[in-house]
Amino acid sequence: MQFKPENLVRQGFQIEYIPNMPREQILGRLHEFDSLITRSRTKVDLELLEAGTNLRVIGRGGVGVDNIDLEAASRRGIIVLNAPEANTVSAAELAITLLMAASRGVTRSDKLTRNGVWDRKYLGREVKDKTLGIIGLGRIGTIVANRAMGLKMNVIAYDPYIASRRFELLGVKRANSLEELLPQVNALTVHTPLTEETKDMIGARELAMLPSGAIVVNAARGGIINEHAIAAALEDKHLFAAGIDVFVEEPPKTDHPLLGRDDVVITAHLGANTLEAQDRVGSEILERVCAALNGDVSRGAINAPKMDADTLEKIGPYMKLCERMGHMLAQLEIGAAQELEVEFSGRFPGDLEPIFSSVLVGYLRGILEEIPNLINARALAKERGIALTLKTSEDSEDYANEIKASISDGKRVRSVAGTCFGKQPRLTRIRNYRLELAPEGWVLICTNIDQPGVVGKIGSMMGEAGVNIAGMQLGRDEPGGKALFALSLDAKPKLEVLEKIRSLEFIESAFAVEFS
Ligand code: NAD
Ligand code: MLT
Secondary structure (H helix, E strand, C coil), X not given: CCCCHHHHHHCCCCCCCCCCCCHHHHHHHHHHCCEEEECCCCCECHHHHHHCCCCCEEEECCCCCCCECHHHHHHCCCEEEECCCCCHHHHHHHHHHHHHHHHHCHHHHHHHHHCCCCCCCCCCCCCCCCEEEEECCCHHHHHHHHHHHHCCCEEEEECCCCCHHHHHHHCCEECCCHHXXXXXXXXXXXXXXXXXXXXXXXXXHHHHHCCCCEEEEECCCCCCECHHHHHHHHHCCCEEEEEECCCCCCCCCCCCCCXXXXXXXXXXXXXXXXXXXXXXXXXXXXXHHHHHHCCCCCCCECCCCCCCHHHHHHHHHHHHHHHHHHHHHHHCCCCCCCEEEEEEEECCCCXXXXXXXXXXXXXXXXXXXXXXXXXXXXXXXXXXXXXXEEEEECCCCCCCEEEEEEEECCCCEEEEEEEEECCEEEEEEECCEEEEECCCEEEEEEEEECCCCHHHHHHHHHHHXXXXXXXXXXXXXXXXXXXXXXXXXXCCCCHHHHHHHHCCCCEEEEEEEEEC
């Protein structure tokens, strides 16, 4: 370990290392500590945070902070840090290990041989010249791609949030959809965070798109590939084998359908468990936590530290507006972002940088494993190859001030604009359509051919579905041309209703977005 705990002790820190501490004991002693460092097993929930009355910093040794109630920690002003890069090599190596072991039936043969069965009839598969599909070309996906190329595999990846430039740089072929990726690959490995979008993203339908005899690997988070669908596809002999490190429920129940299968290679969430990764994770997180306790939160902070009350009072409404504009931008159909430009017109009551970063926070949230915040948003966007521009101009045409955020995928540009009426954020433009929309709760946004009866028709469909409309905004380019309308709803519209709306001939696009 390069970073020795003794040095910290010399600096005046008192460190207690208590492995496998029962939860009751943690609850009983947490008030004694300024900082808590955990890995994934300890659930840092409200109960624990309430017990930690003196907590100022929480360190997560690894990347996923899904075991920490971030909102509750932020509300208490507790800084949460992680060490996301420290175990990436180990996690990537395990994914490759699972792929190789699954393709050669390693654990099956090991078990049989130990049980006295000398089975030499089993035929594995080579990986050379086969195609590996990677979903999620972030930190770990990138290393996996690199290692697979070393094994002479062809690599093709799907990650709609990564710029094409990055694919080119890595020498990885880009797939623009799962439908394009899956039929081409002999092995599939997932490296995304577990989000609403990625949960069950590979189910029975998607597995059926893989060529017969394919192998699947999940060393990211349980549930990205549906476990029951894997078991069924193995049973049908559509899949050749699988390698699984992570489960929806950990540890899995003994009657889990994958545990009894000898065509599945299983490890117990060991992606980060190497001597090297533990050493790196341990030193990095200790270093970051101690720096944070000394006031330096520049490394690893995933929730923003509190801003002083005066600044927040002035620019808070603009930050909220921009976060919602970023979230809106992420919903507009466009390819991977290559450029993001934010233009500030008119005068603003404070520093523009946190307002600018709020657009990035809103745009990146839900896409990445690492939680974007004011501290890390620029760096995360840069890592993803997104060029950032902040522009200012003295005059604003229609409002006292206005912010316009535009995203480009190299071919198309999509924009959203907004301002604040007092402290109330308003979207003043979506794409080229002018409106004044409060970005709150659920909003249904449709673009359509401008003709009579459109809004009435959608309104009655919402009524039939039992969803109350709280407000409506309309924008159009020219009478009889194209129009956009936004309905503020009291509840989330069901997918079937959205699909029905999309199938109407005068509707060009329809989607629901939640601002919260
Ligand atoms: P990362 O944030 O660097 O990369 C995630 C990538 O997924 C990003 O590039 C993002 O654009 C992409 N992505 C997000 N949503 C997507 C979608 N719907 N479709 C396609 N791509 C999408 O994260 P990372 O550090 O590479 O970690 C990847 C995963 O590995 C995480 O789930 C993490 O928790 C897990 N992990 C597991 C272990 C283990 O012990 N098994 C160890 C470390 C990390
Ligand atoms: C992580 O999120 O870093 C990994 O799942 C490893 C872990 O800490 O268990």
